[in-house]
Amino acid sequence: MGVADKVNKFRDGVKEDHTIQRIKRDSARAAHALPSASINYILDKVPVIQWLPKYNPRWILNDMLAGFTVGVLLIPQSLAYAKIATIPGEFGLMSSWLPNFAYFIMGTSKDMSTGPTSLMGLLTAEIIESLHGEGFTPQAIASAVAMSIGVYSLLVGLLKLGFILEFVSVPVLNGFVSAVGIVIMLGQIPSLFGVSVGTGTATIIHELFAQIPQFEPRTIGIGFGGIIMLVLLEKIGARWGKKSKVIWLLVLGRSAVVLVIFTGLSYGLNKDRKDDPLFALSKVKSNGIATPKMPEPALFTKVFSKAVVPFIAMAIEHLAIAKGFGRKNDYVIDQSQELVYLGVTNFFNSFFSSMAVGGAMSRTAVNSNSGVKSPFYGLFAGGFVLLAIFFLSPALFWIPKATLAAIIVTAVWHIVSPPSVFAKYWKTSLVDFIASMLSFWVTLFVSTEIGIACAVGFSVVYHVLTSAFAKVQRTTHMDEPGHSPEKTQYPIYDSYSEVPMDSQVFKFNEGIIFSNAYHVKGKCFDVIQTHNSGSVVALEAQRANRNWSVSGVRKVRKMREKAGILNEPPTIQIVVLDMSMVAKIDTTGLVALSDLKADLVRYGGEETELRFVGVHDDVRAVFHRFGWELYDAESVHPNNRSKSKGNPVYSSMADAVNERTERVAGEEIGPEIRVHGSEKV
Numbered sequence: 110m111g112v113a114d115k116v117n118k119f120r121d122g123v124k125e126d127h128t129i130q131r132i133k134r135d136s137a138r139a140a141h142a143l144p145s146a147s148i149n150y151i152l153d154k155v156p157v158i159q160w161l162p163k164y165n166p167r168w169i170l171n172d173m174l175a176g177f178t179v180g181v182l183l184i185p186q187s188l189a190y191a192k193i194a195t196i197p198g199e200f201g202l203m204s205s206w207l208p209n210f211a212y213f214i215m216g217t218s219k220d221m222s223t224g225p226t227s228l229m230g231l232l233t234a235e236i237i238e239s240l241h242g243e244g245f246t247p248q249a250i251a252s253a254v255a256m257s258i259g260v261y262s263l264l265v266g267l268l269k270l271g272f273i274l275e276f277v278s279v280p281v282l283n284g285f286v287s288a289v290g291i292v293i294m295l296g297q298i299p300s301l302f303g304v305s306v307g308t309g310t311a312t313i314i315h316e317l318f319a320q321i322p323q324f325e326p327r328t329i330g331i332g333f334g335g336i337i338m339l340v341l342l343e344k345i346g347a348r349w350g351k352k353s354k355v356i357w358l359l360v361l362g363r364s365a366v367v368l369v370i371f372t373g374l375s376y377g378l379n380k381d382r383k384d385d386p387l388f389a390l391s392k393v394k395s396n397g398i399a400t401p402k403m404p405e406p407a408l409f410t411k412v413f414s415k416a417v418v419p420f421i422a423m424a425i426e427h428l429a430i431a432k433g434f435g436r437k438n439d440y441v442i443d444q445s446q447e448l449v450y451l452g453v454t455n456f457f458n459s460f461f462s463s464m465a466v467g468g469a470m471s472r473t474a475v476n477s478n479s480g481v482k483s484p485f486y487g488l489f490a491g492g493f494v495l496l497a498i499f500f501l502s503p504a505l506f507w508i509p510k511a512t513l514a515a516i517i518v519t520a521v522w523h524i525v526s527p528p529s530v531f532a533k534y535w536k537t538s539l540v541d542f543i544a545s546m547l548s549f550w551v552t553l554f555v556s557t558e559i560g561i562a563c564a565v566g567f568s569v570v571y572h573v574l575t576s577a578f579a580k581v582q583r584t585t586h587m588d589e590p591g592h593s594p595e596k597t598q599y600p601i602y603d604s605y606s607e608v609p610m611d612s613q614v615f616k617f618n619e620g621i622i623f624s625n626a627y628h629v630k631g632k633c634f635d636v637i638q639t640h641n642s643g644s645v646v647a648l649e650a651q652r653a654n655r656n657w658s659v660s661g662v663r664k665v666r667k668m669r670e671k672a673g674i675l676n677e678p679p680t681i682q683i684v685v686l687d688m689s690m691v692a693k694i695d696t697t698g699l700v701a702l703s704d705l706k707a708d709l710v711r712y713g714g715e716e717t718e719l720r721f722v723g724v725h726d727d728v729r730a731v732f733h734r735f736g737w738e739l740y741d742a743e744s745v746h747p748n749n750r751s752k753s754k755g756n757p758v759y760s761s762m763a764d765a766v767n768e769r770t771e772r773v774a775g776e777e778i779g780p781e782i783r784v785h786g787s788e789k790v
Contacts (some may be wrong), residue, residue, distance in 0.1 A: 113480060146350040149667075153446055157214045160483065168482035175481035177487025178220050178361055179209075182472055182738045183490065184497050185368040188393060188505070189513045192300075193293055194228030194464050196247045198393035198505065198513075201225050202498050204255075205267065206398075208454045209491030210528050213448040216442045216484040219658065220434040221427075222472035223454065227293050227521050228286070230555055233421040236298075236412055236461040238308060245408055248462040253466040257416035258423060259456030264447030265424070274425055280534050280541040280621030281564040282425060283526045284548030288560060289422075290525040293517065293555060300514035301336075303388065327510050328388045331375075335367050335515030343519075344367070361475050365518050371512040372504060378509065391513060391597065393505035401460040419465060424448060427468035428533055432588045434477055436707065441661030469519050469738035497578050499775030527543035532694060537735045540594040541696040544568045568613045572622060574605065574691070608766055610679040613637050616687035621698035630701040633684075634708050639668040644714030685765045690724030699735045706756075721758045729758070742768070 152158060183205045191201025208223040216223075237250045265271060277285075295313045297307045303325030305314040346360030359366060379386040430445055434546050435442045455465055476486065497505075531549075535541040544564045552560025615633050619625070669678075686702075706719050724732070724739060731737050738755030742764065745757065759765035 120618055129661070145526065154445070154449060155214060156217050156446065157484070161485075161661070162567035162620065163482060164485065168485070171480045172486040173483045175476050176209075176486035177493055178358075178479045179472055179476050179486065179494025180490040180497075181365040182475055183222075183224055183494055184501075185364040185467070185513070185516050186362035186472065187494075188391065189517045190225035190227055190230040192391070192510070192513050193227055193517060194233040194247075194775060195252055196233075196251050197497075198391050199502075200248045200251065200462050200510075201465065202393075202395055202494065203399060204458060204466055206491045206494040206498065207458050207461070207463075208466045209487040210485075211450065211454040211457075211485035213484050213491075214454060215446065216487070217441075217446050217450075217658070218431045218435055219481055219483050219486075220438065220439065220470050220473050220477040221431050221447075221484075222473070222490070223427070223451075223468050224466050225464055225669065226423075226426070226467050226469045227290055227524075228422055228515065229291055229419060229467055230424060231293050231296070233464050235557060236415050236419070239415065240411060243411075245394045245405075248464075249404065249408060250412060251464040252459040252462045253408045253412045254419060255414050255455045255463055256404050256459035257413045258420045258465045259452045259454070259459060260413075261416065261420040261452070262424065262448050262455060263452030266445050266450075266452055269445045271424075271428075271444050271448060272628055274421065274428070275627055276569065276624055277425055277561065278541065278544060278568055279567055279700050280545035280696050281561065281568065282429075283530060284564065285422070285552055285557070285561050286426070286524055287526045288549045288552035289557065290521045292557075293351050297514035297517045300389070301329065301332035301518070302509045304512070313390075316375065323387045325388065328509075331371060331388055331509045332511030335371055336519055338367050338370070338741050339363055339519040340454060354768065363481065363498050363517065364520070367516065368508065368512060369378045372508050375509050375512075376504075376507040384469075389510040390506065391510055391669065393502070393506040393508065395502040395505060397499055398495075399461050402462075404459055415558075420559060421561070422557070423465060423467040424451065426470075427451060428474050430468040430470055433475070434473060436704070436711075437647045438477065440658035470524065470699050499516060534549070537696050537699070537731060540568070540571055558786045568623060572624070606781065609683075611641070611682035612685065612766055613640065613681065613683075614685045614687060614762070614766060616689070617682040617691050617781050619694040620691055622693065622695045623697035626698040626701035627696075627704075628704045631765075633705060634712075635668060637681055637709070637743070638712070639672050639674065639678075641678050641713075644680060644717070645714040653775045681717055682710070683718045683720060683766070685722060685759075685762070687722045687762065688725070688728060691728055692725065694728050694731055697734070699732065699737065703737070719756050721756060722760075722765045724744065724758050 184413065187205040188198040191198045191200075191204070194201070196283055210224055212221065233251050233254050236254055237247045247782070265273070292310060295310060298313070298317060303321050303322075304317070304320045306313050306320070327338055336582070342360050342363040345356060346363075350357040350360050375386075375388075375390065428447060431442045432444075433445055435562075451467060458466060464515035466626045531542065531545055534545050536538045544567055547567055548560055548564035550560075551563050613633075613636060615636075617629065621629060668674075709717050709719060720742070722737060739758045740755050742757035759768075
């Protein structure tokens with residue numbers, strides 16, 4: 110064969126090669142879509158460009174009130190959480206102004222309040238303790254941690270790798286956070302009694318009891334006086350807050366009220382004995398914003414690997430808070446964008462010797478209850494913190510340490526899950542209970558890093574082993590002695606080609622567990638929003654109360670454009686979950702399906718139905734132990750199912766899809782049929 114023949118053969122081989130041709134086609138499509146995709150990507154990273162032009166001027170008073178309220182709350186909390194992190198209080202304040210300004214530009218939640226948190230304080234303190242004696246100041250180590258977390262957040266957010274956070278299940282997270290809450294409170298008890306103790310849960314408990322004779326009565330009075338006042342204000346707010354605007358405002362800012370009262374008392378008692386106060390003072394010295402400087406490269410290298418657990422904990426906590434309040438107030442957040450925001454704000458905040466920041470549940474709740482309308486509130490909150498940094502330094506010096514401890518304890522005890530939560534894990538799944546207990550006890554008595562690593566490792570290993578040693582069950586024939594009619598499997602259709610236009614059917618091809626639960630839930634709801642509209646009532650309510658957020662609308666519009674849907678699709682009425690291939694489900698899977706059910710009702714209205722097909726007995730038992738009742742559809746008439754608290758299980762896909770309930774008098778369900786392909790979601 111000559112050279113020319115070889116060249117021709119090679120050219121023909123290239124033309125006919127499937128992989129090369131696919132690369133060419135995909136490259137051409139990517140090049141064509143690149144300009145518009147790049148523009149959309151940039152717009153997604155700066156959400157303020159999308160919502161600010163549609164901002165309603167009447168919202169300005171709400172955002173101003175919410176901003177000042179959050180700003181007032183940030184002062185005591187940033188000082189208190191800096192105390193947890195074992196850095197000077199002024200660096201807690203320094204951590205609080207930039208995140209608010211950045212969130213105005215980059216945030217996708219109107220309620221979210223970011224800044225120092227108790228969780229980040231504790232995890233930062235552990236890293237500072239591990240580097241004790243290496244010549245670095247605590248605030249320098251804290252800023253290096255913040256920069257490391259910023260780098261992790263940017264990588265995960267920009268590359269949309271948030272799914273890796275789903276390997277921390279709900280039980281593991283609750284066990285971890287509860288243990289962290291107890292560790293934080295134990296760490297503040299010495300300040301409430303005026304003594305010094307070592308580190309570690311067991312050491313703190315032992316040394317506290319050993320030092321009972323050295324407890325200081327004046328410090329105890331200041332500390333527990335603050336706790337009592339904070340609890341009383343909370344109780345007053347719960348009883349009379351809705352009846353009186355003054356009481357409502359007083360209760361929202363109760364931490365600031367207590368701080369002002371006890372700081373004033375401290376000044377009156379100690380102004381003439383600055384060097385020998387009656388009780389320990391915080392002695393905060395704020396002299397304005399520090400000159401920006403990058404953390405030392407050598408220090409950054411030392412803490413980078415140690416910052417993995419703080420990043421995971423911060424990201425999960427932040428996203429859980431953002432999603433929770435988005436669901437509560439009817440708007441959609443962008444998880445990847447929230448991580449990008451956390452990356453940017455922590456990275457640049459670290460130049461001011463600041464600690465790592467993230468979303469705070471208590472401040473977010475206060476922000477939401479204040480009637481906030483948009484992230485515009487961040488300008489007022491950040492501005493208020495700047496005023497404190499520049500003008501309140503003389504007053505901050507006199508804050509009693511016991512008062513900060515009281516604020517921390519009352520803020521943190523709400524994050525500790527009650528025993529009933531863990532009892533529910535025990536009832537639902539022994540594996541989830543063990544994982545939560547590993548997370549809780551190891552975090553409590555060893556360290557946060559080992560605690561969450563043990564629990565996640567246990568969960569992953571367990572599910573890998575159960576997959577490796579999967580059980581095989583033989584179905585007995587009708588004429589065999591061991592055959593039991595009660596154990597006959599549901600006759601599930603392996604395929605179904607026609608589904609009504611007002612319905613969606615999803616078939617899961619594996620178990621629904623912590624590693625895939627929220628991914629599956631999100632994909633299902635995306636398909637529903639793409640191919641079906643929400644209820645008319647919900648749509649009218651949204652138009653009447655136009656929401657600040659446009660990201661959810663943009664997402665749905667892009668999904669429908671991609672699917673070629675130009676007109677408004679039919680309203681969603683029925684969603685069927687085919688569980689015939691689901692052999693196991695855990696607590697996180699059930700929580701994710703509960704969220705899907707709640708989102709479905711909110712989107713489609715109370716009349717929207719969630720139906721199941723082919724739920725195996727073992728899986729059905731887990732639903733029951735979780736408290737989610739499933740009943741056989743044949744046992745309840747369709748028009749009476751709204752009275753049931755559970756969801757129907759059908760014995761055939763045809764019945765689940767085609768059975769209709771009389772919804773509104775005179776309303777008829779159209780005969781439109783959609784071909785349901787084998788699209789994987």
